[in-house]
Amino acid sequence: MILLLWAPKLYALTPVYNLDEETNIYQPVADIRVTTEEGGIYLSEIYSGRPIILTLVYTRCAGVCNPLLMRLKENIELIDPKREFTILVLSFDPLDTLEDMQGMAKRFTLDEDPRWEFAVSREIDKLNRSIGFNPVRAGAKRQFDHEALLIGINRNGLITKKLIGLRNEAALGAMIVEINDVFVPSYPLPDNKRSFSCFNYDPATGKNSPGWGLLVLSLPATLTLLLVLVIGINSNHEHH
Amino acid sequence: MMERTTLARTTSIWIIAILLLFILSVVLGIIMRLSQGGVISQSPVVFYSQMTTHGFTMIGIWFVAGMVGVNYLMQRYVSAPVKSNIFALLFTIIGVVLLWVTTFVGKFHTGWTFLYPLPFKIAWAGWATPLFFVSLTILGVGWLVWSVSLLMAIFKKYSITRALAWQHFGKNPSFETPPFILITVITLIGVITCLLAAVLLIVLFFAEYFSSGTFVNDPLLMKNLTYFFGHTIANEMLYLGLATLYELFPEVSGRPKWKTTWYVALAWNCTLVFILTAFFHHMYMDFVQPESFQIVGQVASYLASLPAAVVTVFSVLTLIYRNSIRWSLTNVLYFMGVAGWVIGGLGAVIDATITNNLVLHNTLWVPAHFHTYNAMGNVLFSLAFFNWAANRFAGIGESGGANRLKIALLLVGGTGFLLMFYLGGAYSIPRRFNIYPMEFSLAASFARIAAVFAAVYLAAVLIFFWDILRKCLKLLTYSR
Numbered sequence: 043m044i045l046l047l048w049a050p051k052l053y054a055l056t057p058v059y060n061l062d063e064e065t066n067i068y069q070p071v072a073d074i075r076v077t078t079e080e081g082g083i084y085l086s087e088i089y090s091g092r093p094i095i096l097t098l099v100y101t102r103c104a105g106v107c108n109p110l111l112m113r114l115k116e117n118i119e120l121i122d123p124k125r126e127f128t129i130l131v132l133s134f135d136p137l138d139t140l141e142d143m144q145g146m147a148k149r150f151t152l153d154e155d156p157r158w159e160f161a162v163s164r165e166i167d168k169l170n171r172s173i174g175f176n177p178v179r180a181g182a183k184r185q186f187d188h189e190a191l192l193i194g195i196n197r198n199g200l201i202t203k204k205l206i207g208l209r210n211e212a213a214l215g216a217m218i219v220e221i222n223d224v225f226v227p228s229y230p231l232p233d234n235k236r237s238f239s240c241f242n243y244d245p246a247t248g249k250n251s252p253g254w255g256l257l258v259l260s261l262p263a264t265l266t267l268l269l270v271l272v273i274g275i276n277s278n279h280e281h282h
Numbered sequence: 283m284m285e286r287t288t289l290a291r292t293t294s295i296w297i298i299a300i301l302l303l304f305i306l307s308v309v310l311g312i313i314m315r316l317s318q319g320g321v322i323s324q325s326p327v328v329f330y331s332q333m334t335t336h337g338f339t340m341i342g343i344w345f346v347a348g349m350v351g352v353n354y355l356m357q358r359y360v361s362a363p364v365k366s367n368i369f370a371l372l373f374t375i376i377g378v379v380l381l382w383v384t385t386f387v388g389k390f391h392t393g394w395t396f397l398y399p400l401p402f403k404i405a406w407a408g409w410a411t412p413l414f415f416v417s418l419t420i421l422g423v424g425w426l427v428w429s430v431s432l433l434m435a436i437f438k439k440y441s442i443t444r445a446l447a448w449q450h451f452g453k454n455p456s457f458e459t460p461p462f463i464l465i466t467v468i469t470l471i472g473v474i475t476c477l478l479a480a481v482l483l484i485v486l487f488f489a490e491y492f493s494s495g496t497f498v499n500d501p502l503l504m505k506n507l508t509y510f511f512g513h514t515i516a517n518e519m520l521y522l523g524l525a526t527l528y529e530l531f532p533e534v535s536g537r538p539k540w541k542t543t544w545y546v547a548l549a550w551n552c553t554l555v556f557i558l559t560a561f562f563h564h565m566y567m568d569f570v571q572p573e574s575f576q577i578v579g580q581v582a583s584y585l586a587s588l589p590a591a592v593v594t595v596f597s598v599l600t601l602i603y604r605n606s607i608r609w610s611l612t613n614v615l616y617f618m619g620v621a622g623w624v625i626g627g628l629g630a631v632i633d634a635t636i637t638n639n640l641v642l643h644n645t646l647w648v649p650a651h652f653h654t655y656n657a658m659g660n661v662l663f664s665l666a667f668f669n670w671a672a673n674r675f676a677g678i679g680e681s682g683g684a685n686r687l688k689i690a691l692l693l694v695g696g697t698g699f700l701l702m703f704y705l706g707g708a709y710s711i712p713r714r715f716n717i718y719p720m721e722f723s724l725a726a727s728f729a730r731i732a733a734v735f736a737a738v739y740l741a742a743v744l745i746f747f748w749d750i751l752r753k754c755l756k757l758l759t760y761s762r
């Protein structure tokens with residue numbers, strides 16, 4: 043009965059969390075050799091210097107690759123320039139050449155930016171297996187059916203975060219923090235919707251004052267005390 | 283003489299149900315260890331659904347096991363409630379069935395602590411979140427009514443001050459409060475408090491769920507309430523087991539009953555206060571929680587465990603030291619349980635010390651210590667009571683064929699299984715990982731070895747079950 047009352051609400055609930063982002067987390071990325079403008083280099087040589095944001099695209103893509111790169115470029119511009127990372131744009135299409143990738147970098151005016159590297163590799167299958175990326179050939183025009191994927195790799199070569207889909211600056215910021223192995227404390231600021239905060243932090247003064255939440259926290263003990271007093275006082279104690 | 287009261291029959295149904303659920307939950311535990319050891323391969327969703335079911339069911343059954351023992355033994359002093367006992371039995375069965383549907387069919391898998399906002403991060407069937415809270419409400423209502431009715435039964439005979447044994451603080455008290463009554467009252471007050479914390483928690487969850495975004499909870503308040511409920515109930519259930527120990531251990535050992543003295547009264551009254559504030563140690567990593575709360579958490583954690591443990595260990599040791607004891611399965615289990623409780627308690631105090639917690643937080647040290655005072659502590663207290671009660675129900679005395687075997691299997695299986703958790707903690711292996719990254723090179727081996735030892739523990743539990751089942755069924759199938 044109770045559940046029937048809720049039925050409309052229940053069906054409105056759809057999964058909001060993409061579990062695919064959890065696969066391969068904290069697994070090492072395959073240490074493949076990639077070719078960039080400067081020549082051949084192992085991934086480990088890149089990430090041991092600076093953590094990597096890796097994205098996989100192909101130049102003939104008529105789908106998500108261009109919007110993905112565009113969004114990434116816009117978001118990166120909003121990120122604190124002191125943050126350390128290398129963005130590695132790697133082609134997963136064996137037909138792409140280094141020149142194709144350099145052309146792509148030019149189109150996005152990223153060829154001069156030292157944080158961006160555009161590359162190809164012969165060991166792409168090995169990499170795909172280690173990160174759980176499964177592009178599927180689709181249609182006659184040499185297109186692939188694939189996810190818009192960003193992989194965060196820390197200085198130990200471990201995948202610390204995955205983002206699937208076109209994501210905002212906050213998600214990218216979280217990825218950059220995680221690949222730099224930084225702990226992120228967070229606590230919501232008081233607002234009208236949050237009536238029972240334990241503490242109200244005032245960003246202007248930096249002071250933390252007690253909130254209604256603390257009173258709520260003391261309720262169970264207070265109610266029990268009252269209950270015990272009421273039962274205890276109202277019971278007739280039989281003498282024995 | 284076989285005892286044929288409704289209370290005895292209800293108690294025997296509880297015992298069978300608890301042991302059945304225990305066996306299933308241990309099997310889930312072994313499957314988890316096999317999965318962590320890489321022997322079998324499970325999806326994360328399946329693993330975490332099992333972990334949630336295992337954790338919740340274990341906490342639930344060993345809480346009700348303590349309540350069953352206390353309710354049954356209470357008839358020695360007061361008129362013991364029966365209706366609320368049956369009410370709680372029905373509500374527990376319904377609650378557990380719904381919970382298992384939520385986790386196994388709905389794939390709800392937040393872990394048994396369902397920490398806010400995880401239940402709202404729907405990574406399972408949409409209906410599983412509200413059904414989870416419905417099952418929690420059903421369990422909470424059943425247990426709250428039951429706890430209040432037990433307290434009312436005691437207060438009918440003992441005034442508040444006598445129930446709390448305050449007269450023992452003066453010289454030559456004219457009236458003695460039995461230790462069983464004192465511990466039961468202290469524990470029930472704690473149980474009611476933490477169940478009320480659960481009620482508040484569920485109300486806040488539902489408020490956010492139905493508010494369509496107009497009401498949002500404070501994560502810190504929710505975490506505090508979660509551990510006010512979760513940590514406290516996990517501790518209080520141990521004290522319910524201890525209440526039965528205080529009542530039965532001297533009796534089955536053929537020694538005079540224990541008496542309440544001023545220090546026993548003081549220790550348990552202090553426990554009441556400290557046990558309700560120790561949960562703050564779960565917030566050491568929460569930077570918004572003020573330092574004063576963290577200090578209360580550490581001090582209360584020390585003080586909550588020490589008085590009760592010192593008094594109990596002292597009482598048990600003085601009872602057996604240089605005295606001729608009639609050893610039976612019941613008091614051996616109680617004795618081993620006290621040892622497990624103390625060892626696990628030490629592990630807990632080590633972890634509750636802030637400087638240590640920086641290293642041990644969320645490592646396998648945590649399941650190590652709480653499995654010690656549960657699997658080799660509280661479970662043994664309740665098995666002792668079950669064994670004693672089943673013998674009574676079947677009208678036979680304390681004896682038993684396979685006792686040595688049962689004890690040996692429990693000891694070997696339990697110790698080996700726990701040791702692997704402790705070693706995992708010492709090597710900083712994180713808890714709640716379904717598979718271990720290769721950096722934790724020993725983790726999978728520990729898990730595999732633990733699974734073997736846990737299977738030995740399970741063998742002991744199966745023998746217990748068979749023995750106790752036969753005796754309980756004798757009572758249940760006895761036609762008037």
Ligand code: HEM
Binds near residue numbers: 311312395657661712
């Ligand atoms: C031989 C018997 C048992 C086995 C094999 C077993 C196994 C396990 C395993 C593998 C985990 C997950 C550990 C991790 O964090 O990686 C776990 C968690 C847990 N176990 Fe047990 N266990 C047993 C007995 C018990 C008992 C008697 C209790 C009684 C209270 C219990 C309560 C819990 C709880 C509360 C959790 C935490 C669940 C969570 O994190 O949400 N277990 N157990």
